[in-house]
Amino acid sequence: MKRLILRHCHSPPQINSIQSPLRSKFLSLCDSGDLLTAILLLNSADRCFLPSEPIIFASLLQASTRSFSFPFGLQIHSHILKAGLDADRFIGNSLLSFYFKLCPDISVTRKVFDVLPVKDIISWTSMVSGYVRAGLPVESIKVFISMSDFGVEPNAFTLSSAVKACSEMENLGLGQCFHGKVMVRGFSSNRVISSALVDMYGRNSRIEDARKLFVRMPEPDAICWTSVISAFTQNDRFEEALGFFSSMLQRISGLVPDEFLLGTVLSALGNLARSRQGKEVHAKVITSGLSGRVVVESSIIDMYAKCGIVDDSRQVFDRMENKNAVSWCALLGGYCQNGNFNAVLDLFQEMDADDNQYSFSTVLRACAGLSAVMQGKELHCHFLRIKGGRNVVIESALVDLYAKCGLVSYAHRVFLNAATKNLITWNAMICGFAQNGQAGQAIEMFNDMIKGGTRPDYVTFVAVLFACSHTGMVEEGKKHFRSMNEEYDISAGIEHYNCMVDLLSRAGMLEEAETLVLDSAYRDDSSLWAALLGACATHRCPALAERVAKKMIELEPGYHLSYVLLANVYKTIGRWNDALEIRMLMRKRKVRKEAGRSWIGAQNSSLDSQRYVNSFHSASVEFKELAAGMEAVPYSAAQLELKSATAPVKEVTYLLKAQQRNLQKEVFATFAVKLI
Structure with a gap:
């Protein structure tokens, strides 16, 4: 009983005289950041003489958060319990803020929230927004529903966090419900909520709704402008995104764009291959003092790579003082986008990629580009060994790899076993079926995706139209071509028109x-x-x-x-x-036909070797020797070994099997190339 009385005795009369000096002392230590002295003072104080003012412990928690001192914060939490101040709402919210920002395990934060005796709107909003930041949007919505059940009315910050959760989930219906709630509660003019709604509509490919919402804003701030520019960039409307950026600079005088806005603009410029304007933005980054920011420098690397200037990407990368996974992946992706797949594999050897899913997926894309299924399988096994689990990014890349290497059954098996299937996973499988002559399965997969609620995008329709063209499904192809714009608001691109021309041409409908x-x-x-x-x-x-x-x-x-x-x-x-x-x-007119090129895997072409493929050019000496060797082979099974004057340089062994039918010859050749 004595312990219970002490626990709830916030202001014992015998220590009133020392509260003011203690308060000044602790607040001074918090301001100076001397947490160690503050903790020593707390530990040395007699239990009856512990400070009892909530502002002291709240200040100590805030100081711990600012200095990223998780152990000190835990000790302060224990002193809060000893002082019986855990029921104070101010301290409870400070505890939530501390755990959300410093504790890596959000389940611990949830336990702190659950034991709070009093939960106000700030407590609930902290949980809703905290789950969004932790990448758990579904849990965020569950907390919002629980808050409503307890009769707590949401404020503007709660609603903006809930809308962000809908954006992360790409749940358009739920997002529209929250939009209605925003309008009913009179928060339509709130800039934070408006920017979150613009982002939500953008992520769900409702770009015109995002535009209408933005246009209605009386005075959009920089955050609102960034949201609408990002929305148009994410939906491949790069010209319009840059138009919004230009309008923003004209309307907001003296605005200095932040690193996130500049990163979005650089992405749009890269996708439009506008290297000159990209260099201007690069200069703006330098003059704005943002050149040391990893986010913006990674965007610059990506921009130059998309413009085909990979050497400039490499120079920016080499000058970076601090490189993280994003910057490494930007350069890897740049090499991959420009078809320099061997450079991807070489660069992958230099980085520590065990904890980065995107580097794995980029290297798997490089293996797919090289049709290097052996190296892809090595990476697959390596990922399973270090991670031992499933990852939607890696699984999507594996589906793409196996499909492009002709192993559709492998790709389908990975797809079926994937715990989570996002749009990229569906697209990879649909493309895999279409490119390997299984158009019927591609169309069936597309229908399953629609039934499952996944919204198709630009790439999806390229695969579907490709499948239709290779099966002669003219009416089906026309239907999907029309539905792109009518149902999904996707403008047909050059790839879609190529598929439609091929579809109509195969059917003999050349005039159409x-x-x-x-x-x-x-x-x-x-x-x-x-x-x-x-x-x-x-x-x-x-x-x-x-x-x-x-x-x-x-x-x-x-x-x-x-x-x-x-x-x-x-x-x-x-x-x-x-x-x-x-x-x-x-x-x-001096127009020359480009010579054909093919390649085969070189001996020992694994991830540990420095050369992964051997290239054959139709105009090269090796090709001419190969052609001469094939002509010299009789029409019965034979072996031929050719050695040139530089015999040590290369040895080529051909195993040929041929049949004669009338005046035609069908030659099946298997050969191995050894490079010394």
Whole structure:
């Protein structure tokens, strides 16, 4: 009983005289950051003479939070319990703030919250926002519902945190419910909530709703501008994102963009391949004193890589004093985007990537680009060994790797065993089926994704239209092409038009394909006309072929494919003289056909070797030797070993099997290349 009385005796009369000096002493120590002295003073004080004013312990907790002193904060928490001040709301909220910011285990923070005798709106808001910051949006919404059950009314900060949770969950329906709650409670003009709503609509691809909400804001601040610019960038509306950025600079005089806004702008510029403007923003970063920030410098690396200037990316990376996982992954991704897959594998050897999922996924993409399934399997095993669990980013990359290497059954197995399937996982599997000739399964997978509530994006429709074109599903393809804009507000890009031209051309609907190209925003893109010209050769339509080829040559006089495809059309219908004239025209204009290139894995091409593939060029000496060797082989099984004058440099062994049928030969060759 005595202990209980002492616990709830906040202001014992016998120590009133010392409270004021103690308070001044502790507050002075908190201001100076001398936590060690404060803790020693608390530990040395007699229990009856402990300070009993909540502001003292709240100040000590805040000082511990500022100095990232988790052990000191735990000791202060124990003294709070001894002093019987744990029921004070001010101290309770300070404890929540301390644990949220310093404790890595959010379940411990939840226990602190659960034992608070009194929970006010600040306590509930701390839990709602804390779960969002911890990446647990579902738990955040559960806390919000519990708060409503207890009759606590949300304030603007609570609602903004709940909207952010909906953004993380990409739950449009729930986000719209909170939008309605915001309007009912009269918070529509609140900038924090408005910026959160813009972000929520942007993440759910409702970009026009985000625009309307932003336009209604009377005086948007920098946070609101950043939200709308990020929303348009995330939805690949880069031109409009840069337009908003320009408007922001005009409307807010003297604004110095922060690192997050500059990172978003650099991302938009990179995706538009605007290196000149990107360099201007880079200069702005330097003059603004932000060049040492990892976030913005990683964005600069990514921007230069997307503009195809990987050497500049490497220079920025090498000059960085502090490199984290983001900067390493930015350079890895840059090499991967530019097809320099060997550099990705080399760079991966230099970094400590055991704890970074994105570096693993980037290297797996490089393996997919090289069709290096052996190295991909090594990485798969390595990840399982160090992590021993599942990860949606890695599993999506594995699905993509195995599908691109032709191992669709492996890819499907990884997909089925994935604990979580996001849009990237679905896209990888749909693309895998489509690219490996299993179009029916790709369409079925797309329908399953829609039924499961996952919203398709730009890439999804590229895969679906590709699948339709390779199975002759003309009406199905037209339906999906229309639904992109009508149902999902996705503007058709060059890839979608290429698939549609291929779909219509395969079905012999060449005139309709030509009309589609002429009516599109990409009528001046030579790749569309090239696809149509190739179909003219298949269906023997010289009149259309000449018209299309003329258009292609107007657009790109130096593009060799225009001449080659037209010559092939003439050959198919027996107009050999016309085909010869096209070839002569190529010589006259000095247009050269690009030589083909292929590669095979070199001996010992594992992750530990420095050379991963051996490249063969159709104009190279090795290729000519290979062709000569194949001609020398009789039509029965044989082995041939060729050695050039520089025999130590290379040894090529060919194992050939051939059959003769009329005047045609079918040669199956298996060869190994040893580089010394």
